[in-house]
Amino acid sequence: MTLSDAGQPIVQLRDVHLTLASTAGPVNILRGIDLAVQPGERVGIVGPSGSGKSTLLAVLAGLEKVTAGEVAVAGARLNSLNEDGLALWRRSQIGIVFQSFHLIPTMTALENVAVPLELAGAADALPRARAALAQVGLAHRETHYPAQLSGGEQQRVALARAVAPGPRLLLADEPTGNLDGATGHAIIDLLFGEAARLNSTLILITHDDALAALCDRVVRIEDGRIHSVITPAAPARRKAAE
Template identity: 60%
Template sequence: MTDQNRPVLHLKDASLTLNGNTGPVRILQDITLDVHKGETLGMIGASGSGKSSLLMLMGGLEQATGGTITALGQDLTAMNEDALAHFRRDHMGVVFQNFHLIPAMTALENVATPLELAGVTDAFERAQAELDAVGLGHRSGHYPAQLSGGEQQRVALARALAPRPAILLADEPTGNLDEANGAAVMDLLFGLRDRYGATLIMVTHAPELAARCDRVVRLRDGHLLDDRAAHEAAE
């Protein structure tokens, strides 16, 4: 397979089993899935179906206990924690439902931090440009506690996309927002994806968000049930 045809993400029989109080708990079972460059993939399913766990496997934030996961031609299942952290730093952006901003840092510092870690010389200039892009340039000196939920999520988006990642992972990015802020963040998310050409994989409960994806997969009880166009999944 040529590099041009190789999936950005390739999962083959990926499984995740964790130890619970009563013994092993099978979270994900035999997930086989390809995601291609520039694609937007939505992952839907009931709470507890394994959506967020699957996203964490894709980002190397959880280690698969079975099968293989390849991202950009690199085997994530063969990497240790340090190697995974470096891979995420260089190639992935992650947006969480709960923002995960650093409270003691300003919006500008939150966005600049991953750039500094990557050795970008103009980290603060780029961070300011990203805040401008999400409409928060005037709030760059504010701390997370001084920002609304919608503003915090926009800072989180700017932070995730500032390093220009090839892969963007989003876990319920509008889950903690009201309808108006959720719609604004959704528009920003897809606009920034188009601007930087990132491959977007997103967990969501929102039908309107899933409908904007190129493709949707559904999970139930740790199994991948189906794989279809977004407009069919939203019906």
């Protein structure tokens, strides 16, 4: 089910709960999350390990079904969509960058970026994939396989793959977690730059408070609940855009 976009947050979570079964009994991962994100906003999500950050991202991407509550993201009520509907919605609306790249090892950089475009039926999948790789500085590496690329280059390919379809919402889960400091900062610059270029909303999950402070708001999650929401100082956000 789609929603009217007029005046709507791009993300609206109301009293979201997610409980998973385990051998020790039910585990409450998310415990009543209320969150609204406006189009074009940059939101950082922080919190200790096991607090529910990555699970929240999976909910926003339609990769996890909530136990209770309402989830409306990028024009759709996710509660009402089946797996096929979620896949179609995700393909056109969402770009995801993971910590571990998730590239297909038997495909070149160009082919990895072209895959979601081809699945969406884009007739110009290869030209758009080439343009996306050029945008992240990898035009000269399009015929290379993931094993022939450095970690930073692999993450650039993953970013190109995420932005090539022109998503309304970019989700990044610890995108610098497997990278050294300098490479990680370069990836963050590209991530924010691409979000700005596409006018996409960005939700960034990170353990690094300094990275989160580059966002418009920082949401801290503890024990499956929103503990606090702060607005970082404007100079930090401006520095990220320079």
